[in-house]
Amino acid sequence: MNRKPIIALDFPSEVEVFNFLNKFNEPLFVKIGMELYMQEGPEIVRKVKDQGHDVFLDLKLHDIPNTVKSAMKGLAKLGVDLVNVHAAGGINMMAGALEGLEAGTPAGKERAALIAVTQLTSTTEQQMQNEQKINLSLLDSVLHYASITKQAGLDGVVCSVHEAGAIRETCGEEFLRVTPGIRLAGGEAHDQKRIATPDGAKKDGSSLIVVGRAITNAEDPVAAYKIVRELWEEQ
Numbered sequence: 001m002n003r004k005p006i007i008a009l010d011f012p013s014e015v016e017v018f019n020f021l022n023k024f025n026e027p028l029f030v031k032i033g034m035e036l037y038m039q040e041g042p043e044i045v046r047k048v049k050d051q052g053h054d055v056f057l058d059l060k061l062h063d064i065p066n067t068v069k070s071a072m073k074g075l076a077k078l079g080v081d082l083v084n085v086h087a088a089g090g091i092n093m094m095a096g097a098l099e100g101l102e103a104g105t106p107a108g109k110e111r112a113a114l115i116a117v118t119q120l121t122s123t124t125e126q127q128m129q130n131e132q133k134i135n136l137s138l139l140d141s142v143l144h145y146a147s148i149t150k151q152a153g154l155d156g157v158v159c160s161v162h163e164a165g166a167i168r169e170t171c172g173e174e175f176l177r178v179t180p181g182i183r184l185a186g187g188e189a190h191d192q193k194r195i196a197t198p199d200g201a202k203k204d205g206s207s208l209i210v211v212g213r214a215i216t217n218a219e220d221p222v223a224a225y226k227i228v229r230e231l232w233e234e235q
């Protein structure tokens with residue numbers, strides 16, 4: 001899989017997306033999440049793919065197994081490269097997602113990699129314990145989700161950089177650790193709680209990084225992307 005930093009296209013509409021993408025003269029790896037998909041629907045995915053970019057479709061599906069399986073079967077036809085569900089949906093739901101994805105992938109095409117969100121990077125250990133009533137350390141909760149994700153046959157997880165190394169140790173190098181919550185040194189955290197720099201992510205065991213506002217809000221997004229990419233690839 002392409003290992004370029006994944007840019008989160010968290011924009012409200014197609015106009016902003018193409019204003020942004022047109023600044024770059026190269027194929028990128030981008031993420032289309034809920035904000036954009038809820039406004040523009042599947043057509044925006046096709047348009048971004050048609051421009052030659054790899055796409056992580058981040059809809060974080062979480063429902064009963066049959067519903068997630070059917071939704072994935074439909075999404076598979078979009079030809080995206082990476083998709084996700086919530087690990088909290090459980091093993092049957094994740095296995096259903098994989099089945100749907102396999103069933104919906106057109107013959108002769110490679111199926112998208114499928115990963116599961118463990119604990120969101122906007123969650124602290126205290127919030128997790130108080131609000132989700134999970135009586136574990138955050139690391140153990142993430143490791144548990146990673147282990148059931150692997151049991152369900154998925155390709156990896158979304159986690160923070162802080163847990164990536166431990167997941168690599170228990171689940172193996174090939175099991176993807178996709179890490180959002182990336183900031184340049186001294187950058188504003190916004191709503192993220194478990195953050196790290198691109199070079200820290202590389203050092204601490206991420207397979208792929210997801211970077212939104214540090215690039216999209218920058219005065220010069222192309223320059224910010226270049227800095228992120230150099231830090232990520234330098235090691």
Ligand SMILES: O=C(O)c1cc(=O)[nH]c(=O)n1[C@@H]1O[C@H](COP(=O)(O)O)[C@@H](O)[C@H]1O
Nearest residue numbers: 008033058120121158180181210211212213
């Ligand atoms: O699945 C995700 O992509 C995701 C999981 C997670 O735990 N935390 C997280 O921030 N994300 C996404 O990653 C992106 C991070 O954006 P920035 O905080 O602007 O870099 C957003 O689009 C989030 O929806």
